[in-house]
Amino acid sequence: MIRTFLHVASIVLFLSPLASADSPVRNHDIELEDYFSIGIVSSIAVSPDGETIAYTEMRWEPPQDKRNTDLWVINAATKQPNRLTFDKANEGSIQWSPDGKYIYYKANHKRAGEKMPPYDGKGQVWRISPQGGEPTAVTRVKDGVGQYQLSSDGKSLYYAVSHEGKDDEWKDMRESHSTLKYGHGISKFTQIWKLDLINWRAEKLIDEQRVIVSMKVSPDERRIGMITTPDNELINNEGWSRVDVYDTVTKEISTVTEENWRSDHASPYGWIDDIAWSADSLALGFTLSFDGFPTQIFVAEWMGDSPQLNELKRPDVVSVVGGSLRWRGKTRDLCFQGDDHARTRVYAITNVRGGTQTAFTTLTPGDVTVDTFRFSPDGRTHAVVTSTLADPPDIYLVANGGKLNRLTKVNPQVDTWKLPLISLVQWKAPDGSTVEGVLELPPDYKNGGDPLPTVVEIHGGPTSASKLRMRFWIYGRVLLASKGYAVLSPNYRGSTGYGDKFMTDLVGHENDVEVKDILAGVDFLVARGVADPDRLGVMGWSNGGFLTNCLITATDRFKAASSGAGVIDQVIQWGVEDTPGHVINFMKGALPWGNLDEYRAGSPLYNLHKVITPTLIHVGEHDARVQVAHSQTLYRGLKHYLDIPTELVIYPGEGHGLTTYKHRKAKMEWDIAWFDRYILETPDEDAEKTDNDKPSS
DSSP, X not given: OEEEEEOSSOEEEEEOOOOOTTXXXXXXXXXXXXXXXXXXEEXXXXXXXXXXXXXXXXXXXXXXXXXXXXXXXXXXXXXXXXXXXXXXXXXXXXXXXTTSSOEEEEEOOBOTTOOSTTSBSSXXXXXXXXXXXXXXXXXXXXXXXXOEEEOTTSSEEEEEEXXXXXXXXXXXXXXXXXXXXXXXXXXXXXXXXEEETTTOOEEEEEOXXXXXXXXXXXXXXXXXXXXXXXXXXXXXXXXXXXXXXXXXXXXXXXXXXXXXXXXXXXXXXXXXXXXXXXXXSOEEEEEEEOSSSOOEEEEEEESSSSEEEEEOOOOXXXXXXXXXXXXXXXXXXXXXXXXXXXXXXXXXXXXOBTTBOOOEEESSOSSOEEEEXXXXXXXXXXXXXXXXXXXXXXXXXXXXXXXXXXXXXXXXXXXXXXXXXXXXXXEEOTTSOEEEEEEEEOTTOOTTSOOEEEEEEEXXXXXXXXXXXXXXXXXXXXXXXXXXXXXXXXXXXXXXXXXXXXHHXXXXXXXXXXXXXXXXXXXXXXXXXXXXXXXXXXXEETHHHXXXXXXXXXXXXXXXXXXXXXXXXXXHHHHHOSOTXXXXXXXXXXXXXXXXXXXXXXXXXXXXXXXXSOEEXXXXXXXXXXXXXXXXXXXXXXXXXXXXXEEEEXXXXXXXXXXXXXXXXHHHHHHHHHHIIIIISOHXXXXXXXXXXXXXX
16 A cells, blocks of 8 residues: 655655555564564576576574575576575675576585685685586685686686785885785785686686786687776775776787876776676776766777777766676667666666767666666576565566566565555755655554654765665664654765765765755654654764764754764874775865865864764774774763763674674664663653662662
8 A cells, every 4th residue: 555644845655565365464563683584685697598597695594693695596487496505605606607507606615624625615616507416616726716707608717816916125024024914015916817618727817916806708708808906905996996908819918097097087086896898899898986976987999909988978867886887688788777866777878889879778667776687698688686665675577668577585574574664755955955865664653643753874875875675774774663763864965866966065065064964854854743853863884973973063952873883083084994085085185284174174073072962882893994993082082071971882803894693683782772762761761760770768
């Protein structure tokens, strides 16, 4: 059914799944532990005949603390799934052999006592019949292989291996003190090998002093496209990465993106995502992504010995998802995922040839949020992984006109869940701009009822967006609504899918325009009787954590906050993060000594004395993106100098995201307990608890 929630200023549609006579009864109240029951379709590959989809499914499998990924297939006609692998080897990078007899994949098989490949736990290429059976190790390389690709005729396998190199004037010193860690000068250089699958002999093709981030072999095997960097310091992928091409005939390497190529870009700190060859082997597409600026699409075309490089055009409102390029079959239609108003669709730029393009079409129209997509080799079968308002991601076939035919039902347990009411809402920012967000309300919410305790859940990036879909994750969505909260996920200025200007308006205005956007959204919900102004909370991770820090320094209206991996000072962030171009971009290209006022204005630290909000702080111990120093600084300021209720939770061994069952569960439990304590409990309840805790006289 569709429930309409009508106000004078806006119309909000609450969508829930259509019921039928044989539909399961939605009688299950969602609990925290339900999160760990969800399986995720992480990748797909379409068979050469288009009749079978291979896919990987990631699940929590207790007592294992991390999720494991296994390989499955499903027949498109019968919709019958079949699990092929059962080991804790994290299968991935799936590819079909051209005759359809095998599925190739990477896995980390480990057998007790084994110290030699392929059972030493290192990544190797394996293959298995789509009917199942015992997999066969295709590679047995010491220390494992990185990327790989099966040739279009199935006779060869190309793969990458890494080796350590010391490449500067201090090489001898570094070798003499090899147990120390160095800022630079030691790199994991990449070799490219070719394995003949007929005689099983391997040949080394490329062994130069280069780090290869990504490689793709052209269908005719004439060229190998590579994204390379000078070394493997992470910062050298943003601004210094380039596209090189190895010619298998001449044995020469040429650079497609010359040094002056970046001179007219919005920022010099863009990173090249992935590369994709057309079926005729004459066009190489790739995306260039930025923090704060729109992703660009480029195509290099060979009409002779050297390529011609051109940028493709796309509608302003569609934000390209970097690394999602795919050519459709044997055509020159270049397809990609694009964000548009909280949806992620598949789009095609048709007839890309000679620096021209014919049209821009939508292959998956409507309310879809596509995570990934693939075509069969002839382009006739188009499969996508997408979620709905009632289900986590599943596999669908795309028919003419974009109609979706569902193949999998990975999470049937969700059919009995009492799901939140999910909608899009719009409001006006103080400068008149229209801002949008995803609103989740409790399953039993009735229009006109009492205002709800409300949590603002802020996405990261900021060059990203919250999507119109059912998303049960550790940052609040689904679970908080099931506990009686309203949840607003604002797509504030800087988000993708709302036009280039909407995105770039944030450059030079962090801790300003987006904060006003979010607070205007809170005002909107309060004015319409949805949000209780006396029971407000805010939470986020990464850039969402940064904005949580900004909001609690900008207003005292939030009763509780959960700040995850959030920046507190932009100068510290520039100095320690693994992608400093992010900060430089939003500071309009300035370095700290070039415009210190800009850095201070963008930093919550310098208004920390204004905070009165009880704040829970989360961070991974080894977070390279937003290092623990930010969280420690926030904690020190609030607890030791301002006497604000605060807790600092550091997750051992974790990076920028939490990967284990125990840590994700702890994060969610802490958030629920914190919000319940400071949002739901009234001062009178606090006093009563205190009195009850006193011993009787």
